[in-house]
Amino acid sequence: MRLSTVGHTLREGLRSLVRHPLVTLASVSTIALMLVLLGAFDIFSLNARQIMAQAGQQPPIEITMELGVSQEKLAAVSKAMDENPLVIEHVLYTPEENLEQFKQSMENKALFEDFPVTNIPHTFSVRLTDPEQGESFRDQISGMPGVRKVDLELSVMRFLSQAIVWVNYATLIAFIVLGVITFFIISNMVRVAVFARGEEISIMKYVGATNSYIRVPYIIEGALVGLAGATLAWLLIYLGYTRLFDILMEGVKPTDILAMVDPERIARQIILLNLLVGIGVGSLGSAIAVRRHIAV
Amino acid sequence: MEFRGVSMTYQTGTVALKDVSFTIQDGEFVFIIGRSGAGKSTLIKLLTCEERPTGGKVLIDRYDVAKIRRRLVPYLRRNIGMVFQDFRLIYTKTVYENVAFAMEIVGAHRSTIRRRVPIVLSIVGLRDKAGARPGELSGGEQQRVAIARAMVNNPMLILADEPTGNLDPTNSETLMALLEEINHTGTTVVICTHDRELVDRMKKRVIEIDGGCLVRDDAIGLYGQSCPVRPRPNREDEADDEIVSDTTDTEAVREVGS
Numbered sequence: 001m002r003l004s005t006v007g008h009t010l011r012e013g014l015r016s017l018v019r020h021p022l023v024t025l026a027s028v029s030t031i032a033l034m035l036v037l038l039g040a041f042d043i044f045s046l047n048a049r050q051i052m053a054q055a056g057q058q059p060p061i062e063i064t065m066e067l068g069v070s071q072e073k074l075a076a077v078s079k080a081m082d083e084n085p086l087v088i089e090h091v092l093y094t095p096e097e098n099l100e101q102f103k104q105s106m107e108n109k110a111l112f113e114d115f116p117v118t119n120i121p122h123t124f125s126v127r128l129t130d131p132e133q134g135e136s137f138r139d140q141i142s143g144m145p146g147v148r149k150v151d152l153e154l155s156v157m158r159f160l161s162q163a164i165v166w167v168n169y170a171t172l173i174a175f176i177v178l179g180v181i182t183f184f185i186i187s188n189m190v191r192v193a194v195f196a197r198g199e200e201i202s203i204m205k206y207v208g209a210t211n212s213y214i215r216v217p218y219i220i221e222g223a224l225v226g227l228a229g230a231t232l233a234w235l236l237i238y239l240g241y242t243r244l245f246d247i248l249m250e251g252v253k254p255t256d257i258l259a260m261v262d263p264e265r266i267a268r269q270i271i272l273l274n275l276l277v278g279i280g281v282g283s284l285g286s287a288i289a290v291r292r293h294i295a296v
Numbered sequence: 297m298e299f300r301g302v303s304m305t306y307q308t309g310t311v312a313l314k315d316v317s318f319t320i321q322d323g324e325f326v327f328i329i330g331r332s333g334a335g336k337s338t339l340i341k342l343l344t345c346e347e348r349p350t351g352g353k354v355l356i357d358r359y360d361v362a363k364i365r366r367r368l369v370p371y372l373r374r375n376i377g378m379v380f381q382d383f384r385l386i387y388t389k390t391v392y393e394n395v396a397f398a399m400e401i402v403g404a405h406r407s408t409i410r411r412r413v414p415i416v417l418s419i420v421g422l423r424d425k426a427g428a429r430p431g432e433l434s435g436g437e438q439q440r441v442a443i444a445r446a447m448v449n450n451p452m453l454i455l456a457d458e459p460t461g462n463l464d465p466t467n468s469e470t471l472m473a474l475l476e477e478i479n480h481t482g483t484t485v486v487i488c489t490h491d492r493e494l495v496d497r498m499k500k501r502v503i504e505i506d507g508g509c510l511v512r513d514d515a516i517g518l519y520g521q522s523c524p525v526r527p528r529p530n531r532e533d534e535a536d537d538e539i540v541s542d543t544t545d546t547e548a549v550r551e552v553g554s
Contacts, residue, residue: 208374
């Protein structure tokens with residue numbers, strides 16, 4: 001394609017947007033709406049994944065040893081975990097430390113002053129690389145000598161894991177439904193533009209314009225509408241999420257189990273997704289529509 | 297350019313052309329005449345590949361345009377300059393832009409466009425109107441812009457469909473003189489018309505279509521002159537055909553002309 005043809009294509013694509021501002025506005029709004037919803041689902045999914053990851057790393061796994069366990073058995077369990085690639089870290093708590101921790105959690109600490117430490121076991125707090133491997137880890141450790149039980153906080157993980165699956169399905173359905181609506185809106189936009197320029201297009205055909213020469217400006221128009229919709233949606237999501245983050249995360253540490261994903265990370269991820277989907281849907285919708293309406 | 301036994305029946309069942317055969321040599325100036333609905337426009341549509349014949353062959357430069365691939369159609373059209381009765385100019389563009397537009401489409405360099413468009417506008421006598429919009433011009437001037445657009449890419453053929461239909465006699469004459477001048481440069485000119493005076497005055501080759509059939513092909517003909525090159529089709533055979541119902545009118549036109 002010659003440079004002058006590229007210039008013509010871009011110029012016509014831009015002109016077409018301005019010629020029918022209301023149709024353009026409707027198309028941009030629909031794409032933006034679709035992407036805002038898509039972004040909302042994506043944000044939920046990202047946050048759910050982060051909570052899952054943090055929950056898995058915030059020792060919901062606790063190994064309780066038998067009372068009066070020997071140092072050899074403690075060392076054997078510790079060594080097994082050192083060699084286990086699933087384990088990020090493990091911390092041994094002595095009966096004294098566990099008692100102290102227990103006392104701290106109670107209002108009336110004096111009640112436990114004389115509580116015999118021999119009734120308190122050694123425990124290990126464990127962080128795993130992948131929380132979903134918790135059960136497999138339990139199976140490996142629970143059979144070792146000196147181990148009484150291995151506790152997993154599975155309910156939260158199972159809920160989050162299930163929620164992510166639901167969110168992914170909902171995202172897919174919303175994407176398809178909104179994608180179809182967007183396609184019809186864009187198709188209509190192209191049809192209006194083609195009818196408005198019907199005479200010019202017929203002249204172009206008689207003079208010997210190729211299909212691509214006539215069609216590409218409409219595809220560019222669709223891509224520009226997609227770009228505008230994506231940018232608008234990104235701005236709305238970013239501003240909305242930042243506001244929500246500021247309200248909900250006041251006083252919450254970023255390492256906390258319920259800490260939300262940082263808005264900057266959301267912004268980076270959403271802009272990529274929006275641009276990809278927005279420009280893709282816009283140009284593809286136009287390409288299909290223009291193919292139906294223009295043939296030399 | 298050759299029509300070899302060309303027939304055309306539209307999907308609606310309307311028969312537009314029946315076994316039409318004729319040849320036009322390079323550099324000829326030909327009038328195709330016939331009343332409305334005779335099949336002249338179909339003939340043009342076949343030449344520009346807007347329609348494909350249902351029978352026979354349409355050859356341009358020995359290529360059968362009926363079999364040309366869709367994606368190659370634009371390249372065929374670049375060799376044909378079209379002129380219409382209603383001018384078909386883009387009214388949002390200036391005269392210069394209307395002509396340059398035809399060159400842009402074929403991918404001409406900007407410098408070539410800047411050099412050639414003023415020359416072509418000079419030929420049609422509109423160089424001083426380059427900046428005007430078509431709406432500011434008279435009908436004759438608008439048709440000259442259309443001719444400039446048709447000739448700017450140096451086509452081998454100029455096809456004009458009722459080019460004088462919206463023009464007064466003076467403008468019609470100017471236009472014909474212009475087309476004749478273009479023809480003298482070697483470009484084949486084919487004009488579909490029912491402008492009797494024009495055809496009679498120009499004394500060029502005349503092909504007459506009637507009811508979808510070629511009824512006359514005179515080397516130097518008049519509009520109403522009857523000098524068939526082949527026997528007319530037996531009209532009785534076509535008694536049931538809707539096109540045959542036009543015969544009476546055509547005969548009347550012929551009689552008035554002669």
